[in-house]
Amino acid sequence: MADFIPIAVSILFHGLAMAMVLYLISVGLSVTMGLMGFVNLAHGAFAMAGGYVLIILMKKQGWPYGLALAAAVVICMLASLVLERLLYRRLYGGDELDQVLMTMGLIFVSVGGATFLFGPVAQSLDPPAMLRGQIHILGRDFPTYRSFLILCGALLVTALWLGLERTRFGAQVRASVDNLRMAQTLGINTSKLFAIAFALGSGLAALGGGLGAELLSVGPTYALDNLVYCLIVVSVGGLGSIRGPFAAALLVGVTDTAFKYLAPELGAFFIYALTMAILLWRPRGLFGTAS
Amino acid sequence: MTAPAADAPDRKADIDAFARRHKFRWTEALPWAAAIACYFTFENYHALGAQIFATILFALSLDLLIGYAGIITLGHAAFFGVGAYAAGIMAANGFHEPLSGLVIAALAAGIAGFASGAIVLRTSGLTLLMQTLVVAALLQELANKWTSVTGGSDGLLGMKIDPVFGVFRFDLFGNTAYIYCLAVLFLGWLAARNLICSPFGRSLTGIRENAARMRAIGAPVERRKIIIYTISAALAGVSGALIAQTTALVGLGALSLGRSGELLIMLIIGGIGRLYGAFIGVPLYMIAQDRFAAVDPVFWYFWIGLFMIFDGVFARGGALGVIARRRGGSPPQ
Amino acid sequence: MSPAALETKLLCKSFGALAVSSDINFTLERGARHALIGPNGAGKTSFVNLVTGVLKPTSGNIYLGGRDITPLPQALRVKLGLVRTFQISALFKRLTVLENVTLAIAEREGTANDILRPAGHRRAEIEEAFSLLEPLGLANEAMRPVTELAYGRQRMIEIAMALALKPQVLLLDEPAAGVPPGETGAIIDTIERLPAGIAVLFIEHDMELVFRVAKRITVLVQGAVLVEGPPAQIAADPKVREVYLGESHSQ
Numbered sequence: 012m013a014d015f016i017p018i019a020v021s022i023l024f025h026g027l028a029m030a031m032v033l034y035l036i037s038v039g040l041s042v043t044m045g046l047m048g049f050v051n052l053a054h055g056a057f058a059m060a061g062g063y064v065l066i067i068l069m070k071k072q073g074w075p076y077g078l079a080l081a082a083a084v085v086i087c088m089l090a091s092l093v094l095e096r097l098l099y100r101r102l103y104g105g106d107e108l109d110q111v112l113m114t115m116g117l118i119f120v121s122v123g124g125a126t127f128l129f130g131p132v133a134q135s136l137d138p139p140a141m142l143r144g145q146i147h148i149l150g151r152d153f154p155t156y157r158s159f160l161i162l163c164g165a166l167l168v169t170a171l172w173l174g175l176e177r178t179r180f181g182a183q184v185r186a187s188v189d190n191l192r193m194a195q196t197l198g199i200n201t202s203k204l205f206a207i208a209f210a211l212g213s214g215l216a217a218l219g220g221g222l223g224a225e226l227l228s229v230g231p232t233y234a235l236d237n238l239v240y241c242l243i244v245v246s247v248g249g250l251g252s253i254r255g256p257f258a259a260a261l262l263v264g265v266t267d268t269a270f271k272y273l274a275p276e277l278g279a280f281f282i283y284a285l286t287m288a289i290l291l292w293r294p295r296g297l298f299g300t301a302s
Numbered sequence: 303m304t305a306p307a308a309d310a311p312d313r314k315a316d317i318d319a320f321a322r323r324h325k326f327r328w329t330e331a332l333p334w335a336a337a338i339a340c341y342f343t344f345e346n347y348h349a350l351g352a353q354i355f356a357t358i359l360f361a362l363s364l365d366l367l368i369g370y371a372g373i374i375t376l377g378h379a380a381f382f383g384v385g386a387y388a389a390g391i392m393a394a395n396g397f398h399e400p401l402s403g404l405v406i407a408a409l410a411a412g413i414a415g416f417a418s419g420a421i422v423l424r425t426s427g428l429t430l431l432m433q434t435l436v437v438a439a440l441l442q443e444l445a446n447k448w449t450s451v452t453g454g455s456d457g458l459l460g461m462k463i464d465p466v467f468g469v470f471r472f473d474l475f476g477n478t479a480y481i482y483c484l485a486v487l488f489l490g491w492l493a494a495r496n497l498i499c500s501p502f503g504r505s506l507t508g509i510r511e512n513a514a515r516m517r518a519i520g521a522p523v524e525r526r527k528i529i530i531y532t533i534s535a536a537l538a539g540v541s542g543a544l545i546a547q548t549t550a551l552v553g554l555g556a557l558s559l560g561r562s563g564e565l566l567i568m569l570i571i572g573g574i575g576r577l578y579g580a581f582i583g584v585p586l587y588m589i590a591q592d593r594f595a596a597v598d599p600v601f602w603y604f605w606i607g608l609f610m611i612f613d614g615v616f617a618r619g620g621a622l623g624v625i626a627r628r629r630g631g632s633p634p635q
Numbered sequence: 636m637s638p639a640a641l642e643t644k645l646l647c648k649s650f651g652a653l654a655v656s657s658d659i660n661f662t663l664e665r666g667a668r669h670a671l672i673g674p675n676g677a678g679k680t681s682f683v684n685l686v687t688g689v690l691k692p693t694s695g696n697i698y699l700g701g702r703d704i705t706p707l708p709q710a711l712r713v714k715l716g717l718v719r720t721f722q723i724s725a726l727f728k729r730l731t732v733l734e735n736v737t738l739a740i741a742e743r744e745g746t747a748n749d750i751l752r753p754a755g756h757r758r759a760e761i762e763e764a765f766s767l768l769e770p771l772g773l774a775n776e777a778m779r780p781v782t783e784l785a786y787g788r789q790r791m792i793e794i795a796m797a798l799a800l801k802p803q804v805l806l807l808d809e810p811a812a813g814v815p816p817g818e819t820g821a822i823i824d825t826i827e828r829l830p831a832g833i834a835v836l837f838i839e840h841d842m843e844l845v846f847r848v849a850k851r852i853t854v855l856v857q858g859a860v861l862v863e864g865p866p867a868q869i870a871a872d873p874k875v876r877e878v879y880l881g882e883s884h885s886q
Contacts, residue, residue: 050428101615107374107427109614112570115563116610123604235560239439246432278447283440287421290433294425316778317761320733324753501741501757502750508738511727518687518725519739519800520713521747529750 020151022269028157030257030264031164032226035219036237037244038171038256039212045188045251047103047205050110053117054216055234055241060087061217062229063125066134076139083221084214091213095206103205118234125231133230156225163222168257171215175253184208188251243286248296255298324499333581337484349476349548354588355483356544359490361569361580363537368566369575370498371530372510373423376431376562377438378538380418381411383557385539387445387452390552393461400463404486404543411539412532414441419531423524435559442557457553461546472548479548486544490537495577497533506530510575567610573622582621638701640665640834641686641717641804646695648685648858655681656858659695663804667834670849674878678858679838680722683806687719688712700803713742716803720793722812722838726781732792733777736764739799767795771825787818794825805829807837811844823847846870854878 036058043051064083068074074082094117102110138156145152175181183204187194195201220229227237244263248255263282270281289297340351360382367373385407392403422433445452452458465471470478497503508516509523516523546552555561564587572583587606595602613620641663648656655678663669671679684690686697688709696705699717707715727735740760741747755761768774771791776784781792790810797805810826811819823844829835839845845852846866853863854875862872869875 044428050431098611098615107431108368108566108570108574111374111376111614112567113611113614115567116607116612116614119603119607119610121607123600123602123607126600127604239435239559242432242435246429250428276447278443280440280443280447283436283443286436287433287440290425290429290436291421294429313765313774316733317758317765319778320737320761321755321758324755496753497750499753499755500750501747501752501754504734504738504754505741505747507730508727511729512725514689515721515725515727516738516742517689517709518713518719518721519796520710520742522710 017151018272022272023265024153024161025157026265026268027261028160028164028264029226029268030260031161031168032219032223033240033244033264034168034257034260035164035222036216036227037241037248037260038253039209039215040241041245041248041250041252041256042184042188042208042212044245046184046191046208047099049099049103050107051099051114052111052238053114053121053234054212055237056117056121057087057091057213057216058220058223058237059121059125059229059231059233060090061220062136062224062227062233063129063134064217065221066136066224066229067129069137076142080218080221084217087217088210088214092206092210095209099209100202100205118238121234122231125233129231131231133228134224135228136224138225160222160226167215167218172253180204180207243282246296247286247289249299250296252296252298255296258297330578333578334488341480345475348480350588350592352476352479352483352548353545354585355480355487356541356548357565357568357588358580358584359483359487359544360538360541361565361572361584362487362490362494362577363534363541364565364569365574365577365580366494366497366506366530366534366537368569369577369579370503370510371506371527372513373527373531374431375434376559376566377434377436378534378565379557379559379561380434380438380441381415381535381538382542382561382565383438383441383445383552384414384535385411385542386546386552386556387458387542388539389543390458390461390546391451393463393547393550394458398462398464400466400482400547403463403547404540407539407543407546408536409539411542412536414539415535416528416532419528419535423527423531435562438557438559438562442554445557446554452552455554457551458546459551461550461552463547463550476548483544483548486540490540494537498577502526502529567606570620571613573620576622576626579620579622586621637665638698639663640667640700641836642698642701643686644696644698646682646685646697647693648681648690649693654858656685656692659855659858659860661853661860663834663836664851665834666831667836668848668850669834669836670845670852671836671838671855672840672845672852673855673861676857677855679855680808681858682855683719683808683838686806687717713800716801717806718797718800718802718804719806720797720808720810722808724786724789724793724813726789726792726796728782729780731778731780732768732773732784733761733764735781735792736767736795736799737761739796740764743800764799767799770828771795772821785818787814787821790814790822791825794822798829802833804834804836807835807839809838809840811839811841819844 036055040051040054043049043054061083064086065079068079068082069076098113102113142156142159144155146155146158148158175184183194183199186197187199187201187204191201227233240263244256244259247262248257248259266285267279267282270277293299337355341348344351364378367375367378388410389403389407392406418437422430422437425433446454463472466478466482472478505516505521505526508521509526513523542556568583568587569579570583571587572579572581591602594605639662643659643661646656646659647654659682671682673679681690685692688707692705696703698704699712699715704712704715727738737760740763741754744760746757746760765774765777768777771794773788773791773795776788781789794810807826811822814822819841826835826837826848849866851864852866852869854861854869856878861878862869862875
């Protein structure tokens with residue numbers, strides 16, 4: 012019993028860090044699926060790109076961590092805007108299979124491209140000195156970087172939610188998720204809205220990929236490896252929801268950490284079974300709206 | 303209103319045409335003629351040929367689901383893998399007869415299909431896509447962790463396969479494997495073709511086009527979906543067993559999302575819902591993979607990815623779809 | 636006295652606080668030509684969905700020929716002869732007209748479960764489909780995909796499919812909805828010529844069609860029956876004029 016509390020705290024801590032990364036790399040996917048009805052399997056590629064840009068700028072160019080992270084986000088957002096205009100928008104409202112084929116193709120291109128540019132081996136992140144080592148909180152030691160990760164995640168989540176609640180853009184997004192046709196009749200420029208939402212989602216993914224590079228290692232098969240977890244977070248959370256995926260990310264992050272720690276022989280088995288059970292109980296996810 | 307008498311001969315012609323839709327056309331013999339010709343012309347590629355035939359069977363089973371019943375899945379490798387492991391585990395544990403291995407694989411995959419289908423087919427759209435994906439992930443994790451039986455991430459080794467009918471020994475060059483896989487594919491194709499021409503198969507296209515309407519004409523839609531899911535799973539299982547037996551190797555990749563995705567790509571390239579899409583897409587993909595991936599696997603992924611993007615955005619409907627459109631022809635039936 | 640073709644007793648359906656049907660007592664006599672009218676949102680389609688089993692009632696019972704069918708799934712109700720059409724054409728659009736009708740016949744005959752023999756071997760079913768299409772003037776278009784036909788013609792296919800199921804009770808949900816004014820005549824003719832033994836309930840906004848065909852009319856307002864009676868009585872009813880006819884005349 013004496014061990015119980017430290018173990019629980021440790022699981023919660025690492026689970027929370029995992030949840031933050033999962034949320035950041037998935038929330039954009041939830042918006043694309045809810046808003047545009049688009050099955051964007053390649054969403055994780057933006058997270059991977061964010062991770063690579065961050066690591067390369069730091070290692071090769073010697074950029075400081077913060078600047079490199081910001082650059083990663085901006086570059087990925089711009090790249091995603093180009094892809095949205097060139098490819099994605101052509102398939103809005105189209106056949107699901109074509110969307111699957113196109114985004115699977117993007118995944119393959121990302122795998123091939125990343126291997127060619129950066130080699131087959133996963134890259135590691137060297138956090139700046141002040142984020143290394145342990146930090147002492149409430150009589151316990153915690154890894155500094157992950158504490159930083161959780162703090163950043165919490166701030167971002169708050170900013171995101173406030174932004175969607177308080178800004179005009181946020182209101183437009185919520186209205187469009189709710190009823191696209193109605194939003195169009197109200198004069199919302201949905202084409203522009205889609206592009207901005209898509210770029211924002213990709214930017215968040217890049218941020219998640221960069222911040223979480225220490226947790227989810229950045230290698231060429233990143234988009235494929237993390238696809239299942241991203242989709243679990245989105246579908247369990249509820250499509251088009253902003254808060255749902257956060258609850259789902261917490262659930263997945265903490266349970267998965269707990270089971271990998273307490274029952275490693277089961278691995279990810281439990282989390283898959285749990286996902287199936289939840290989706291059977293609520294096919295639209297925990298926070299999904301009935302349409 | 304038209305006078306019936308004047309139209310009577312037309313009606314008979316229409317009825318005849320409709321009643322004869324299942325009759326074989328000479329073009330349907332082309333894939334088989336080509337396969338036999340390739341046996342003699344490409345003697346060094348029999349092993350690859352065997353793989354292609356087994357994969358065509360796999361793609362055919364997926365076409366039954368997606369193209370005919372309209373059930374979109376990203377986890378079809380689950381059943382391929384169950385079949386491969388079932389046949390592999392038998393062969394590695396002293397039971398070496400190949401044909402009974404196929405039967406057991408079909409049964410095991412069919413049971414897995416029935417059990418998971420009864421659960422996941424209650425959902426639709428993206429949730430269904432997720433559920434199928436999760437089932438495959440679940441089974442892959444099971445195979446990964448249950449090392450004593452499956453060999454875990456090292457793969458299942460030590461399989462031994464007896465000669466087919468006790469006569470035709472599996473050789474290093476894949477001569478037996480080529481004929482063996484081709485024969486099994488032929489039987490699978492006959493069964494699949496028969497199924498889609500049957501009233502049951504026609505009702506599946508009805509479910510694909512409009513499930514609510516099928517319910518309104520009294521069709522037990524959920525039950526039909528589970529039945530086709532089970533049949534498709536069994537066929538996928540046979541395909542998995544063929545590959546396990548002819549390569550004497552089963553790994554976790556057999557159950558992976560990559561495998562499901564790749565299969566979907568091959569089928570989409572060929573054309574979905576046309577029965578022969580698998581016969582075009584699979585050889586194209588696998589031969590190209592054999593050529594280019596051998597030279598540079600990195601570039602293979604890159605170029606096939608670019609091709610898929612192009613295909614998804616511009617050339618919708620795959621090879622057969624493009625051909626049909628150029629001829630002003632029909633959508634899939 | 637033999638039981639009514641279709642009857643509902645105290646049928647209720649609510650979604651949360653929203654009641655779409657409340658205490659509907661409704662009787663459809665054998666061979667009836669009965670219209671269900673009411674303003675938009677009165678719960679007419681919900682009533683059809685409840686009766687056919689698309690929706691589960693919150694409370695109340697449904698009887699088909701005296702038999703309680705409340706717990707039965709949709710498919711079984713169809714097998715017992717309770718058949719509907721849809722407000723917006725719900726056909727198998729990429730399939731041919733003939734195929735649409737043969738699918739319905741195969742379900743009725745139970746042959747749709749046959750997985751072994753080719754569908755083409757059942758020539759009698761194909762001939763029957765033609766015999767259904769012929770009087771509706773659809774036989775010449777039998778081999779064309781549904782999408783190639785004008786909307787008015789598609790509405791006729793709806794009726795052909797329903798008849799292919801040999802219904803005892805036929806529920807037509809706005810059979811003339813979306814049909815250009817010039818083409819409604821053919822649909823009215825078709826409904827008038829339906830076999831006398833079938834009890835027909837139809838929802839309709841087209842008052843010409845309602846008063847020409849219906850022998851009895853039920854007016855539904857806010858999920859409840861306002862009044863029921865023969866057409867002359869309904870036309871004269873001040874309550875109906877107020878909530879319904881007045882509204883539609885002013886449009």
